[in-house]
Each structure stands twice: as C-alpha cells, then as structure tokens.
Amino acid sequence: MMLSYDLVIVGGGMVGLTLAASLSKSNLNVAIIENNEVTPLNDTVTARVSAISAASRTIFEKTGAWTHIDNQKITPYNSMFVWEKDSFGKISFDAQQVDASELGYIIENERLQHALLSVVKLQDNVTFYMPDKLTNVAVGDGEAWLTLDSGKNITAKLVVGADGANSWLRNKADIPLTHWDYNHHALVATIKTDLPHQHCARQVFTPDGPLAFLPLFEDNLCSIVWSVGPEKAQQLQSLDQSEFNKQLTRTFDNRLGFCALQGERHSFPLKMRYARDFAKHRIALIGDAAHTIHPLAGQGVNLGLLDAVSLAQCIIENIEAEKDIGLYTNLRQFERWRKTEAAQMVASMELLKQLFHGDNPVQKTVRDLALLLTDNVSPLKKQFIKQAMGLSGELPTMLQP
Secondary structure (H helix, E strand, O other), X not given: OOEEEEEEEEOOOHHHHHHHHHOOOOOOOEEEEOOOOOOOOXXXXXXXXXXXXXXXXXXXXXXXXXXXXXXXXXXXXXXXXXXXXXXXXXXXXXXXHHOOOOOEEEEEHHHHHHHHHHHHXXXXXXXXXXXXXXXXXXXXXXXXXXXXXXXXXXXXXXXXXXXXXXXXXXXXXXXXXXXXXXXXXXXXXXXXXXXXXOOEEEEEEEOOEEEEEEEOOOOOEEEEEEEXXXXXXXXXXXXXXXXXXXXXXXXXXXXXXOEEEEEEEEEEEEEEEEEOOOEXXXXXXXXXXXXXXXXXXXXXXXXXXXXXXXXXXXXXXXXXXXXXXXXXXXXXXXXXXXXXXXXXHXXXXXXXXXXXXXXXXXXXXXXXXXXXXXXXXXXXXXXXXXXXXXXXXXXXXXXXX
C-alpha cells in the first residue's frame, strides 16, 4: 500500500520539526522521516548547546514549543564581551542598548528538539516514520516517490531536506556545493568556573582561533566552543584533565577564575557549505542541508530556523493561491530569499574569521582599532546587536511586528 502526503520532511531535528510545527494550522498532510530515535532527557548537562536569538525564541513561542522547555534549563544572556588576547582591542554589547531585556538564550540542543517534538506529536496532520530512513527518491512531474529502509513506499508533492550537513537528499538530488574547509575543529565541553558568569557570553580571539564561554543555567557553569587547528584540537583532546584545565584557564585570561572540565570533550571539523540550489522541482533544502557556517557568532541554528518558517510561509501562500507547492516556479521566492540571507551570513563569518586570523602586528592593530571604533559608535553597535538578535534582514511574517 502506497501512502500519499503533501509534504515529506527528511530529518526530525530542530529545523525539520520547526517546519512541521509552523504548518500546524494548515490542512497539509505531513510526514517526517528520522533515522534516529530521540533519547530521553536527563539531568546531565550535554556539551552541544545553541545560542538562541530573540527571533528564534519568537518562533518557539508561536509554535508552542517554548512552554515545553524547562525554565530552569533556559539561560538568558543580557551582555556579551569580546576581546583580543594580548592586545587592547575589545568590545561589549548590552541588551539595554537596544531596549531589550536579553540578547539571547543558551539552551541544550536536546531540550530544544524534545520541546519541538512534544508539540509536533500533538498535531493531527503529521505522521512519523522514526526510526526509518530514505533509501531512494524518484521525482516525477506531479509528485515524488520515496522508498524507505523499512520497505514502505510513499509519495509527496514536496520533499524537504532537513537532514543535516551531509544531507542524503541533497546528494541524491545532485545539488552541488560551494564549500571550503575552515581548517579548524570546534572543541566543545562543559566547564565549571570559580567566578559566576553573570549571564554574560564571552569570547576571546587568540592566534589559534576564537574561544567562547556561553553561560549555562548554573551560575558557575559554562559551555565552551574552542576553535583551533586540527592538530591543536587533537592535542587538547589528548591532554589529561588537569593540564587541559590549566591551558583553558590561561587561554581565557583567567576571566572567570580557574576552569574545571565537567564530563567529556568533543571535537568536530568546521566547514563552510553553501548549496548551489536551495530548491528544485519537488525538492527544497533548509538548515545545514542548505548551508553551514563558522560557529564564531553562534548563528548557524538561527539561520536554519528562519529557513524553516520562511519555507512554511511560502508553502502556505502557495496553498492560498491554489498553486502546486512542489513546482520549482512556486519555490523560487523561498530560494531567492533564503539564499540571499545565507550568502550574507557566510560572507560576514568569513570576513570575521579572516580579520581575526593570525598575529601579524599590523593586522592586530587594525582590528583592535576596529573593535574600539565599533564599541564607541552607537548606531553601528546597535546594528550589530540587532543582527545578532535576528531582528534585521528580510524577516518572515511570523516575526514581523
């Protein structure tokens, strides 16, 4: 028996679930294919966290997911402090500068996924194939035919790839990538500090790469993202805990006192990816399947969430206009919109990375002066804050006042 759906979402992570949740009030028949079972939550702090912007919080609120996150595990941060190691360059951001109470929130990825899953599972218009995976896709004029690992066969008007950086659907659809290796690995871990973080996100630029401390729900607990070259990452991974703590404390200029590792260290390579097409006939890409960027500004997941609600808006507008949601012609608006936003973010991250790369004395002086200038020019600083909060650019209707 072959079941037919209007929309099939490949990937049940944060971005894929956000797309489904954004379509809760539609009459669309939606299927979600996810290869992994979602493991139960526990009180152990996981190393993978996301910096959720004010715009992303609005998305979670309007889809109903925000109320499913334990308030005790949401860490708002109202300030940011960035500086260059062994130099005079520094800049600080404060939510009050844009009349806001918070700049953003640090939340564990697992909690965000569970919250979205709790909402989507209540929707009458969603069917889950989990755990299951896509093994074949054939695209026809009027629909796409999908074969699952379980042997099930389904059809869809539109298939959306939300299946991550190594997207199976993107590869199967022969969508080329513009990509380059940042030649950096991100080492992530949970750290206990002597001094309280005071709900401030901090980042130091070193010759090896940026080191960020993101405040967690306990006053002396932070999540770190330490971007270094592959060899340095391997060295840091192999250090015993005592020596790792010493090197981390020194690199962070002892800003929060002595730093003590809690739990395991994880490291993964950083690559820029930008799909040549965000949409084709019967296929669309969102989130990491469409683009990945350097984590130094913490905007990757927020960019993906905006993809999801933008595509949902495009789908609903096509339905209201009685248009086929899977025709490439009707997906072009979404593609132009999100490719522009993603390209600007990719360019911004590359500019920042290049600006703060290396320790050439002349280059250091230039960037330190640039930091100080930005710190003292109010309009420019406010623009940076709004960008970080996800309140600039072409916003979906859901996020407009």
